[in-house]
Each structure stands twice: as structure tokens, then as C-alpha cells.
Amino acid sequence: MTAGAPTPLAGTGIATHNRLAAGRRRRALAFALVGLAVLMLWLRLLATEPHLPLHLKPGHGSQVLLAPGSAVDLPAMIGQPLQALLLPDGTRLEARRALLPQSARWTVDDDERRQLLALRAQLRLPVDGAAVTLLLADGGQTSARARPRGLAGLGALCWALCGLALALYLAAVRTVLLQPGAAARLYLLAAVAQALNLLLMAAASRPGLALAATGVPSDPVWRLLLDAFTGAALVHVLALHPQRQPHAHAIGLLAWGTTGALGAWLLLADPPGLWWWSQLLALGCGVAAAWLLRHRSGQARSPLARLQQHLVLAGTGTLGLLSLAVALDGRALPDTLANLGTVAWYVFFASLLMLGPHLSRARQVLREFMLLAGTCTVAASLTLLALAVFGLHPLGALVLVLAATLGLYALARPWVLGQLAGPAALSPERMFDSLYRAARALEQSPGDTARQLATLLRAVFDPLALDTSSRQAARVRVAGDGSTLVVPVPRPAGSRGGGASAGTLVLRHARRGRRLFTAADGQLCEQLLEQLARAVEHDRAVERGRAEERARIAQDLHDDIGARLLTLMYQAPNPEIEGYIRHTLQDLKTLTRGLAASDQRLSHAAAEWKADITQRLAIAGCTLQWTFSADRDLRLSAVQWSALTRVLRELVNNIITHARASRVEIGLHLDNGHLLLDVDDDGIGTEPAAWSHGLGLGGVRKRVKLLGGQVAWSVRDGGGIRCEVRAPLGEAAGDARPHG
Numbered sequence: 001m002t003a004g005a006p007t008p009l010a011g012t013g014i015a016t017h018n019r020l021a022a023g024r025r026r027r028a029l030a031f032a033l034v035g036l037a038v039l040m041l042w043l044r045l046l047a048t049e050p051h052l053p054l055h056l057k058p059g060h061g062s063q064v065l066l067a068p069g070s071a072v073d074l075p076a077m078i079g080q081p082l083q084a085l086l087l088p089d090g091t092r093l094e095a096r097r098a099l100l101p102q103s104a105r106w107t108v109d110d111d112e113r114r115q116l117l118a119l120r121a122q123l124r125l126p127v128d129g130a131a132v133t134l135l136l137a138d139g140g141q142t143s144a145r146a147r148p149r150g151l152a153g154l155g156a157l158c159w160a161l162c163g164l165a166l167a168l169y170l171a172a173v174r175t176v177l178l179q180p181g182a183a184a185r186l187y188l189l190a191a192v193a194q195a196l197n198l199l200l201m202a203a204a205s206r207p208g209l210a211l212a213a214t215g216v217p218s219d220p221v222w223r224l225l226l227d228a229f230t231g232a233a234l235v236h237v238l239a240l241h242p243q244r245q246p247h248a249h250a251i252g253l254l255a256w257g258t259t260g261a262l263g264a265w266l267l268l269a270d271p272p273g274l275w276w277w278s279q280l281l282a283l284g285c286g287v288a289a290a291w292l293l294r295h296r297s298g299q300a301r302s303p304l305a306r307l308q309q310h311l312v313l314a315g316t317g318t319l320g321l322l323s324l325a326v327a328l329d330g331r332a333l334p335d336t337l338a339n340l341g342t343v344a345w346y347v348f349f350a351s352l353l354m355l356g357p358h359l360s361r362a363r364q365v366l367r368e369f370m371l372l373a374g375t376c377t378v379a380a381s382l383t384l385l386a387l388a389v390f391g392l393h394p395l396g397a398l399v400l401v402l403a404a405t406l407g408l409y410a411l412a413r414p415w416v417l418g419q420l421a422g423p424a425a426l427s428p429e430r431m432f433d434s435l436y437r438a439a440r441a442l443e444q445s446p447g448d449t450a451r452q453l454a455t456l457l458r459a460v461f462d463p464l465a466l467d468t469s470s471r472q473a474a475r476v477r478v479a480g481d482g483s484t485l486v487v488p489v490p491r492p493a494g495s496r497g498g499g500a501s502a503g504t505l506v507l508r509h510a511r512r513g514r515r516l517f518t519a520a521d522g523q524l525c526e527q528l529l530e531q532l533a534r535a536v537e538h539d540r541a542v543e544r545g546r547a548e549e550r551a552r553i554a555q556d557l558h559d560d561i562g563a564r565l566l567t568l569m570y571q572a573p574n575p576e577i578e579g580y581i582r583h584t585l586q587d588l589k590t591l592t593r594g595l596a597a598s599d600q601r602l603s604h605a606a607a608e609w610k611a612d613i614t615q616r617l618a619i620a621g622c623t624l625q626w627t628f629s630a631d632r633d634l635r636l637s638a639v640q641w642s643a644l645t646r647v648l649r650e651l652v653n654n655i656i657t658h659a660r661a662s663r664v665e666i667g668l669h670l671d672n673g674h675l676l677l678d679v680d681d682d683g684i685g686t687e688p689a690a691w692s693h694g695l696g697l698g699g700v701r702k703r704v705k706l707l708g709g710q711v712a713w714s715v716r717d718g719g720g721i722r723c724e725v726r727a728p729l730g731e732a733a734g735d736a737r738p739h740g
Helices: 008-048 110-122 156-178 182-204 219-240 248-269 274-292 303-329 335-358 364-390 394-420 428-444 446-461 519-570 575-596 602-620 638-659 695-706
Strands: 050-052 056-058 064-066 082-086 092-094 131-136 141-145 465-469 477-479 484-488 504-508 599-601 623-630 635-637 663-671 674-681 710-715 721-728
Touching: 008 156, 008 182, 064 082, 110 274, 156 182, 156 335, 182 219, 182 335, 219 248, 219 274, 248 274, 274 303, 303 335, 303 364, 335 364, 364 394, 428 446, 428 519, 446 465, 446 484, 446 504, 446 519, 477 519, 484 519, 519 575, 519 638, 575 602, 599 602, 602 623, 602 635, 602 638, 602 663, 635 638, 638 663, 638 674, 638 695, 638 721, 695 710
Parallel strands: 623 663
Antiparallel strands: 056 064, 082 092, 082 131, 131 141, 465 504, 477 484, 484 504, 599 635, 663 674, 674 721, 710 721
């Protein structure tokens, strides 16, 4: 079997994964078709029901006016007060505000709600085309005939709410297919309940004067049941996820039992203050859900639970604000604004439901949609409060509240996007610097990929925890609903294993647990891995070019300069010049061998350095005490070998030329990847601070800095100079243990 080829077991796993993915796609398509079919049937039902093509608006006091768009005989009747409606059977319906578009579910006064339902029950015509006589306050009259709306007459708001209902349903189906379990199924129930609620709101939002519908359920009864059902399901879901609570199922049963009993009592007994009781039930479910997501002492704080708690509190808080505004409204203020607020809140709640299970994978457009819906809810609520409490002019109150709401939006948006949307807040300069350092470290130590990548990811994401795993991964992925980021560790170039990773890095809780990992973080990680691989490959390509150039120079030196020196040696006029040329040839041989080699072990280089220095000091009449020790052998790169060779040669040259020393001590020690080089002489050196640093000492400093180390000179107690060089050489690459 060739290296990198998939094993039969791996092929079986891939085939199983593909079958599961194909099965999920088929189920998702089936669920989508069912939802689409139900939606089309609902739209057809709404389109075929008869209505009176009349648009009404509030007038002074209790007056109801004919608004533009009404199908009447004379245009002059538009804007006239409507006194009554005369049905074909002779029933006379007085024109009251109950005829205006409003939700019985959000009607605070019990008597007004009963009158509204009774009036709607009377608006029933036996057949399409039946005529209704409109009696105007000035004595005039006209007629309007009932007719089906048609799909084009449903109105933009109806279509938008139906589309949102379908999107919420599909988001819940996706959650169940991707994360099956009890929590996902309960979430599906809550989402379906709110999708049905949106469909009922879509039916109530149709333009014109709605007639009693035989196919559409009663608005307040069903919507109250759906709200109670949603609240109980969400409490049960949050008892199970993201952090399972003690006695989670008992909490769920308590939620279902409480909401079920209260809902049945409200619907069957119809007690006074029905609206107040229903709002308290919904707010109580929100408070209970937020309480379940609180941080428990002794328990790790989940950023997902923290963020979901904030979203639950946002939904509950806006519901409480809207309830207070509607209660203080007292139906004495514009009904359109109250209806807008209630619709905006349900849209906001639906966006929270869609966002909740997919916080780490949600698109930017869904986050902005949620923010706008919440802002509209707050704006409508504050406007109603300003009108009801302070008696401001509607236009002035609207301008004031819009300014305050825009400020609130500007404050809330950065927080939400900071929690959900942004990768780590590293500046481009720091990001580039961290990437460059990792690439250079990997070039020197290819086997240290996991540690260098972990250092880079810590700088970028600041995770609460970072662990390594031997499990392989094909790509970066966000797991655990945004609490975990799994990053594959690339294998070093040339290693076995094909395209498989060399393990994984598991990052948990970005920004020390203050935000979730998102799809944007996964994309950033993919880009970092790609750029890191490119940077390492670029450095290797540059190093290969340098090695080839060094090899060419070494070959030229050996062939040209070496041949000429050899000729001069044989033609030397005396033994002294012959010996000098012979030593020069030996130096040239050492230099060219070092240039031609791409890397070599430290122990081999130390042996060559010792032999060369011993020979040169012997000619100068100095003795050498050489000490070498290393915990492991290292492969020196050409850059490292060249720098150390020239540092040692320059230091010995200075001793021979200036020190008049009789003894030189050189200690070369390697400990945990750090080189310690000490060069001592017993010469006549003076205080280093008084030296004039020329090319020689400047070259030593430059080459030590190239190694990332430091060099210092000092005067020895017994006379002479000590030079200390400290430089990191990287991780050990071999297992040979040299002896000094």
C-alpha cells in the first residue's frame, strides 16, 4: 500500500459519513416540502376568503373614517366618517373602533375584547358578492361587495410574516437534523408553535375589512395557547442545553404543568384581566428561562449560556416594555402604532429563536435583522409610553423616541457583533508579527509545529483553554455551539501520513470565555494555516537558493583559488611560506566544506573548530584548553554554522593579534537548545569599554545578533579578557550524545 493511500477502514468511514449526509439532505428536503405545502395551502385559504375592500382609520373621538384605497362609488366619500354598516339580512352594525385593524390577543380591556369578537362574528356574509351598505355620518350612503382577496391582495406584511414563519420552521428542522436529541426536538416544538403564531398574525394583517373566517382559528384563543406552549418548551429546552441542569426533566414537567394549568384556566374560566394573566405567564416563562441560564458556583461558565441568557433577557425585557406601553395606551392612542409594536416584537422573538441554536454559525444578515426588529419594538413601546404618560404630540414623540432608539441601536450593535461576529481583535501588525515568528520558528524546528501553532492561536484568540489531541481532522471546524474550535496540526513537509493531520489543537472559549467561536473564526484559522504554510515554504525556497549559491561559491573556491594556492605551495621558496600556504589551504577546505553542506551536526562542527583553533594557536605559541558538552546533538543550519565559525575565528584572531596570550580556554556548552560559548585568555587586554569597535568586533556582534543571541566582553580577575556568547539554537534534532 502506498504512503498516504486511505486504508479500507478510512474508506468505510468516509462512505458512512457520505451516506449519513445524503440521508440528512433527503430528510431536510422532505421537511421543507411539507412546510412549503402547508404554507401554500394557508395562503390559498387566506386568498379565497371574502372581504370588504374597505380601509378604515381612526378619526376624532370615537369616529371611524374611510381611508384611501376603499372601493366606494364616489371619491369624495374618502375621509368621511362612517356611521354604520347595513348587512344584507338587515343587521345594522354601528361603526366603532372595534372595526379598525387590531389584535384581540393584545386587547387589554376585557369588555372591549368581547365587543371586538362579537362584532367580528356578526361580519359574516352568506356568499361572495353580497353587498353591504355603508351609512355615512352626513346622511350619504354607498355599497361595497364582498370578494376574494386573491394572492396579490394579501398585502406585503402578510407575505413577509408567512416567509418568516417558513424560515423559522426550516431553521428548527436544520437544528434537529444536525443536533438530534431531546433538546432539539423540544426546540422544534417551540419553533413550530411560533411559526403558527406568525401565520395567524399574517391572517390578521390582511388589508381590508375582514369577514368572519370559517377556516382561520379564533385569534386570541389560539395565539394565547401557542404563546404558553412556546414558553413551556423553551424552559424545558434551556434546562437541557447548553448546560444540563440538575433534575432537568423534572423542571420541564413543572414548566409544562404550570403553563398548561394556567393556560387552561385562562381559556375556560375567562377571568377578569385575561390579558394581564397571559402577559404575566409569558414574562414568567422568560424569567424562568433566564434563571436556568445563570452561572452556578463551582460550575464552569459557558459563554454560550451567558450569551443565551442575555438574549433571553433582551426578549423578556422588550416584552415587558411593550406590555407596559400597551397597558398605558388604554386604546385612546393610534392603534396602528400598537399593532406595529406587537408585530415587531414577534418578529424579534422569531429572530431570537432562529439565532439561538446557531449563534456561532449565524450570518451577519440574521444578526442585523434581529437588532432591527428589537430596535423597532423598543421604538414603538417608547413612543406609546411618551404619548400615554406625557401627552406629547405624536410626531414630536416619534422624533424624540427615534433619536433615543438610534442611540440604543448604536450602543447595542457593537456588543452583539463583538459577541458573535468578530474574530480576535489583533491589529494587522501584531497578526503579521505573530505569523512571521511562527514561520521562522517552524523553519528552524519543523517538528515543533503543534507548539508554534498553539502559540500563534493563543495570540489570536486568547482562549480560556487550549489542549492537544492525537485525533486527526481534515479541516478547521467550530464545535459545541461555538464553545470549541478544532484546528488540525499540519504535518511537516516530507513526513509520512499523506494529507492527514498530525493531531489537532482544541481551543475552548474565545477571549477567556467572553465570546463564542464563529464561522468567521474558522475561516480565519484556515487562512492562517494557509499563510503559515506559504511563509514556511517561501523561507525554505529562499534557503534552498542560498544553499545552491553557497555550493556554487564553494565549488568555485575549491576549483580556482584552491588550485592556485596548491600551485603556489609547490613553488614556495622556503618551508615557512609553504607551511603558511598549507594552512591557508586547510582553512579554505574547511570553509568550502561548510559552505557546501546544507546542515551538519554540532558535534562534527565542534571537532572541526577545535582542530582549526588548536593548529592556529600552536603556530602563535599558545596552548588551548577546549571543553565541549551538549545534552543532545543538533543539526546546525548553514546560517548557524557560518555565524559560529566566523565568531570563533574572529575571537581567536583578536587574541593572536592583540592579547600576547600564552593560554586560551574555550568552553562550548549546549543545554536545552541554548548555546553558551566562553572564550578566555590570559593576555594583556584592557577594559572593553575603552576599545574601538572596528570591523572585527562589529562582525562578531552582528553574527551573534543574527543567531538571536547576545555577546559581552569583560576583564578577568587574573588578567586577560573573557568573551561570553549566549544564543538559542532551537530544538534538538538528533539523539546522538557527544562527549567533550
